[in-house]
Amino acid sequence: MKRAYRQAALPLFLMGMVLLDGCATYPPSENALGPAMVVSVSSDGRHAISSHSSKHLVLWDLEKHQKEIIFRDANIYSAYFIHGRDAFLWQDLADQVYVQTVEGEVVKQFEHFPTYGHVMDSSMAHYIASDDDWNLFHGYGKDLQPLKKDGSSPSFLGTGKLMHLSLAEESNLLVSAGFSTDKDVDPSTQPAIQDDQLFSYYGGIVLWDLESKAPIDNLEGNTSKVDAVISPDGQWVVSGDESGIGRFTHTDQPEKMYRMARYTGGIFLEDSPYALEDPRKYDKSGLIPVPMAEKPNRWGGRHLTTNTTVAVAFINDSKEFLRFGTYKHWVALFEAGNPWPQKYFDLGTDPHPSTFSYLRSQSIATSPQAHVLVTGHVNDGGITVYRYDPDERTLTKEWVSE
Template identity: 45%
Template sequence: MAVINANKVRWIGAVLGAFVLISILLNSNLLGVWAGPVMSMGVSESGRYVVSAHTDNKLILWDLQEKQWNTLSGKANLYSAYFVPGQNAFLWQDTDNTVTAQTVDGKVLKRFQHFPSYGHVISADLETYLSADEHWNVFSGYGDTKRTVLSDGISPSFLGSGKLFNLAIDRNNTFFVTAGVDSDRSAIADHSPLNSSQRFSKYGGVTLWNAVTKQPVAKLRGNSSKTHATISPDGQWVVSADEAGIGLFWNTDKPEVRHRLARYHSGIYLDDRPFEVGDPRNRDKSGLIDTPAGLNDFTIAVAFIHNSKYYLRFGNNSHVAALFKTGSPWPVKYFDLGKSPKLVTYGSQYDRNTAIATSPESGTLVMGHQSTGGISVYQFDPEELTLERVWVVE
C-alpha cells in the first residue's frame, strides 16, 4: 500500500482551499469584475438594472440595488447592449448574430437572426427595431420585414470616422435621431436617403426621422466632425454636441430653428454678428457660471438625466459633466465625476460613447471606465441639482 506523504496532503489541502476561497470571492463579487472595458450598455427605467457588453465579448447584467452582477454570456456583440424602454428587459446580440430581447429574469421575448449590428434600438412594444451596420446604413425590422432606411454612400463609416452612427428613439415612438459626422449642408429635398450611386453620404450629420414612416423629417445642421445627438423621452427636443465643442438644440415642432448652446468659457456665438470679426461683443456671456478645473466642451456624448427636462454633456478627456435644461442655452451646473478610476471619457474614445448610459426616469447615470471592465454609478437629485457617485466597481 502506498504511503501518502503528510506534507503532500497539506499542500493539496492548501491548494483546494485556495480554489474554494477564490470561488467564494468571485461569486460574492469581492474581487471586482473580470471583463474587458465596457463598449455599450443600457439602464432600466427603474434604475435598478444595467446591461453591458465588453471588449472581451462578455455580457453582464448588473443589479444596482443589490450591488451584484452576473455574466450572462461570453459571446456578446460589443455594441449591442441596450435596455428596452418601459420594461425590465434588454436587447443584445451574440457573435453568431442572434438578436435577443429578454427580461432580467431570463425570459426570452423576441429572438431573430440579423447582420452584425453596430448599434440598435427598439421600441417599448418591441415592434420598431432599428439598427446600423459598419457603413452607417440604417435598417428597420429584421428577417422578412427588414428594409433599408438609409443607404446613400460608403463614407463616412465606422472605420472611416472612428465612431458609431448613433441611434436614439423617443419613448412615444414618434421620432428617432441619427448622428455621426457632420459635413453636408444640403436640404432633404436635394438628396434621397437611398442612393447607392454616390460615395459620400448626405445624411452623416444629425437627422430627425419619422419613426412610423421611417422618412427623414429634417437635417439638423451646424455641428462639426464627430457628433453625438439624442432625443428627449417625450420627443420634443433634440440635443447635439461634437468634438469641436459646438453644442446645439432643436424643438421637434420647429426643427428648422436651430439654437446654440453656450460654450463654457466664451458664451453663445451670435448668428447676426453685429460687430467686426473677432470682436468679443459677438458673443453673449450673460448666462455663464463659474467653471471648474478639468472642464472641456469638446464633447463625446450627451444624455438626458431627468425625464425630458435636464440632460448632461460629457467632455472628451474630462471628468466634469455639464448639466443643461431643455430649451435653455446656458449650463445650469457642473458635476465632478471623479478623477479615479478614469472614465470612458478619457482617451478620445468616440467609438465607446455607448459606454455612457442613463435612465432619465430614475435619474441614474452609469459610465464605463477607460481601461478596466468596471462601472461608476451616479444618482441625480432634480430638487437639489446634485449628482452623487453611489457605487464604483473596479
C-alpha cells in the same frame, strides 16, 4: 455577409483608440472583463446591461450592487435596454439577436446582420439597426427594409465611433448621430436611399419619422464627430461635437438649431456687426464659474471642463441633460431650450469615467425616469453608478463596481 466575430478585432485598425481603450489584447481569464464598449440602463434604474471589448455581456443589478456574466461571446456593440421593459437586446457572434428579460427568459430571437448599434421600442414593433457603413435598417427577416442607404462614408470604421440611435416612443421619432459635415439637405429632394453614392448626406444628426420610415430633417450646425439624443417626451434634440459646438432644437421646428454657450466664451452672436477691433462678438451674460484645478496641467491650462463633447444624455424626464467633455471627469448640466450651463459635476477620477474615446461614447448611459447615470471605466471593465436629485440639483456617486 460580414461575420460578427470581426467586430472584436475592429478596434485594432483604430490605433489611437486601441491605446486608450486597451482593446488590442483581451483579458487572460474568461471572467476578466475588458472595458465596456456599450452600456444601457433600464427605465426604472434597477439594472444595466453592458457589452465589453472582451466579448462579455454583463447584467448589473444596480440596487444590490451585483453583476452576472450573461454570455462570453457577444457582439461588443449590442447591449441595449428596451424602454419601459425588464428586457434588453443583445447579439451573439453567430448573428442571432435576442430580446431577453432580466430573469433570463428569451422573449424573441432572430437572425440579423452584425449590428453596430440597435434599438427597439417597447411594443417591439420597431427595430432599427446600423451596419458598419452606418446604413440603417428597420425590421428583420422578411420585413427588413432600409431607412438610410446612401453611401459608405462616413462610417464606423472611418470615423471611429458608433452611430448613436435615440428613440422617443410616444412621438414615433428616431434621432441618429455620427459625423456631421453641416450639409444643407432637403429630404424631399435628396433621398436617404440611393445606391449610386459614396458619401452619405445623412451621416450627421437626422430626425426620422418611424411611421413613414423617412427622414424629417437633417439637423445642421455641428461638425466632425457628433453625439445627439432626443428627449424622452420627443420635444427636444440636443447635441455636442468634437469641434466644441453644442446645439439644441425643438422637434416642431427642426430647421432652427440654437447654440449652447461655451463654458468660458459664451454664445457667439452670428448677426453681430463685424469690427476690426473686435471681430468676434459673444454674449457672456448667463455664464457661471467653471471648475478650476489648483495647478496648471502640462499644457498650462487650469480649466476642468472642455467644450469638445464625447456624449450627451438626458438625466431627467423633463429638459435636463448632461454634456460630457472629451477626456474630462467634469460634466455640465444643461436645460433643453436654455443655452446656458446650469451647474458642473465632478464624476471623480478613481476610477476615471470612460470619456477618453469616441469609440466608447456609448459606454455612458442614463435612465431619465430614475435619474440614474452609469459610466464605464477607462482602464477596466467596471461601471460607476450616480444618482441625480432634480430638486437639489446634486449628482451623487452610489456604487463603483469591483
